[in-house]
Amino acid sequence: MQELKKEYKDLLPEKIIQEIEDSLPEKVSKTQLKEIFKRVLEEYENSQVDPGESVGLIAAESIGEPGTQMTLNTFHFAGVAEMNVTTGLPRIIEIVDGREKIKTPMMEIFLQKPYSEGEKIKELAMKIKSTLLEDLAKEFSINIGELTIELQLDREVIKQVGIREETIQKTISQGVKSITIKKTEDGFIIRPRAKGNESLNELYKLKEKLRALFITGIKNIQQVLPVKRKGEWIIVTSGTNLKDVMKLKEIDPTRTISNDIKEIRKVLGVEAARQSIINEVYKVIEDQGLNINVRHIMMVSDTMCMTGEVKGITRYGIVGEKASVLARASFETPIKHLLNAAIQGEEDHLISVIENVMLNQPVPTGTGLPTLKMKR
Amino acid sequence: MSEVYIDGKFIGTVENPEEFVQQVREERRSSKIPDGLNISYNKVSDEVQIELSNGRARRPLIVVKDGKSLLTEDTLKKLQKNELVWSDLIKQGLVEYLDTSEEENAYVAFSEEELTKEHTHLEITPLDMFSLSTSLVPFANHTLSTRVHGGSKSQKQAVGFYTANFPVRIDTDVSVLHNPQVPVVQSMVYDISESDKHPAGQNIVVAILSYEGYNMEDGVIINKSAIEYGMGRSSYFRPASAEELRYSGGLVDEISIPDKEVKGYRIEKDYRFLEDDGIIHPESKVKEGDVVIGKTSPPRFLSGMDEYNLASNVRRESSIAMKHGEQGTVDFVMITENEEGNKLVQVRLRDLRIPEIGDKFASRHGQKGVVGIILPETDMPFTARGVTPDIIFSPHGIPSRMTVSHLLELIAGKTGALSGRYVDGTTFNSEPEEALREELLSLGFREDGTETLYNGMTGRVMKAKIYIGDMYYLRLKHMVANKLHSRARGPIQLLTRQPTEGRAKEGGLRLGEMEKDCFVAHGASLLLKERFDSDRTIVPICEECGLVAVYDRFKNRSYCPMCGEDTEVSNVELSYAFKLMLDELKSMGVYPRLELKEKY
Missing domain, CATH: 1.10.150.390 (DNA polymerase; domain 1)
Known part of the structure; x- marks a missing residue:
């Protein structure tokens, strides 16, 4: 066995040799073993691509032809708790073009043991969701006479998020410069530090700035949705932030994924990006009930990633090179x-x-x- | 306070919009204001819109008041006696035209029975939601709208008796059916539109069955005897015209038999049909290449030294001749003047078109097909009575398209033909199917329209009963004779040396981008090269400067205009299009240098 392994080391990939070894019956004679290796090698060589085969063009045609049969209309569900996701041809175009900003960025966050069984899942989801000041406020108004912004807090939401009002006050005063903040019965009064010549316009700008002020959670995660999938609770999000989510202790970083390929390239590297292109494209194709060999998609993905960066098949991307x-x-x-x-x-x-x-x-x-x- | 707009322009406000709108409508009905006016009130935007402009889609409806139609039995009787006409109804405010926005304010009843107090209008007939040609489709309420639409389109393409004065007209690309018939299965609109004066099809016997596979994929099998009896026979008319144009310097074209000295003179034989005036005589049978109108033009560029050059002072041949693959008979010759006062000769050519394999036929239900084979009557299946179908239509065309009206027409046509009467197939208002079936049964046929058929080739009884009957079939104007095209060698374009494009120019059949991909995918590299060889040239290239060199045929040697005679010049095989691109780059100041590799 060892001799043969050595002999075939350069002829067959390691994985196949391992597979032969694993699936051998207990009693094999040497001649039989030799024959097995010989036939496996023969089969392996037969299934290899011939020199001069136009793999790229065949991949393009193999994806392009079934692509013409893809339905353009994405199915949108009538349910409330479902998000509208780009699928079908638009999604494939988006991936293959290597877009910097995709239409519907999403994450599927897998969780560690106690959470994946549904424990404290809501709290965790709220922790992941990015909360803006706007989300915590019941009302945002400008007091024209006093030239102040009056903020009414939504106590229910605050309880849900699990944040203390003092922390909110602190974040506001840290996040926005040159204001004074005063706590009232049901919220805050925010006053720009007087220079004497504030216009209403500037006050309005300040209000808009306050609205979008990030308070807590993970940035860019606009929505969270805990779902039970295959007997396990996961959190589906709209908006992605792979880097920060990965840092959480509660999640399973080995399975948590984003659908933003450029982001994956930045956080996890090209190999991960390559694999996620394959996964994402294949998901769409399966979804549409088409049958395309993965190897064609792998070919496309390899081409897009071969420079070490994710490049789209456009005149600015791979074709331009x-x-x-x-x-x-x-x-x-x-x-x-x-x-x-x-x-x-x-x-x-x-x-x-x-x-x-x-x-x-x-x-x-x-x-x-x-x-x-x-x-x- | 509601805003009032006329044709989108603001003109003022009214206090009580609904009342105002109603008042305007009343005045329109009593002919105080033009009936072309439409007024509508939009509750959401609180606006009154008055429309007077041209080109709005409008349709007539019967006015209803207090749940009663204003069009009474009395008026109907007067209409029948011709005491009243359509325009009277509008003047009296019994019928009015609504546009799309006023329709939004109306509550229209479909039939008189369902009228309530709330209704404002009554539909005249459900048929008027269709266009003229769509309402000619019988039993259309039994078929999908797409198919009905297709049937409506088919009728527009049908060869028929399009006008009675066709012998004195010169139309481009028209056909006239030799034996047009009025359909047995008609709709109400046939009488109204006087369709019987310009029919466009024939009643023929149709069997729905698969026979020897020649009617698969929308093919039809045609009975040869039917063609010989005159089914689908038509004449195709096409004009050829020439004008005596005037050029600057008093030069003119001349319609005459060209002189032998003329530049571009064809062979003498080509002019054999021309009379002394240079025009062909009627009823001469012309074939490809024959001149129809002889014409000469003055030389093209007359300037500078050319005037002293005797050779170039010769007139140019510019006759009108039959194009590649064309034939026909000269039908009619006309000599007139055009708007500029130039002599204009028009010749109408006629060509008898007997149905052949590849010609297109259709029923009125969007069921079109191409002739797959023409079988002799002896080979056609026959019924116990000895009837052979004229057309065999494939049953596979039915289930996916769901053209039930096609099937209904067949049974209605059969009943009508056997009892010698017209059948009313008006959409939504046709003779009931049950009655037709009963009548068919009483005529001694199976009530479902099927019959036992015998295979014409073997004489055996067919196991299945075959659905057979009479239908109105149309011959469509798309004939193979006008479309057939092939090319081996032929004319090429001057600029690129690639084959010309299109049937008219005897062009090549393009091997396109995707076809090219096929060759590459198969690795058929040398076959691909051969396919693209149409503009292959051999170009001498100077190895010194990499540009195209010159080959001197007299001295039998090559030289480079840049580097002189002492450089190495090699012949390279290129596509002419690429050589042209090199030239274009050079003209833009880009130096495209070819570096040649060693040959071996």
């Missing part, structure tokens, strides 16, 4: 590319498909790949 001038020019904005190429004196080595189609030369894939070398 093609080596060939003619290939770039044939995609979008030809004049721009030709002009820049002329200024910089770029060279085109005619190594990929489109350039050779343009020049009517055999394209270097498939039968066009092998060439003859002459002995001198």
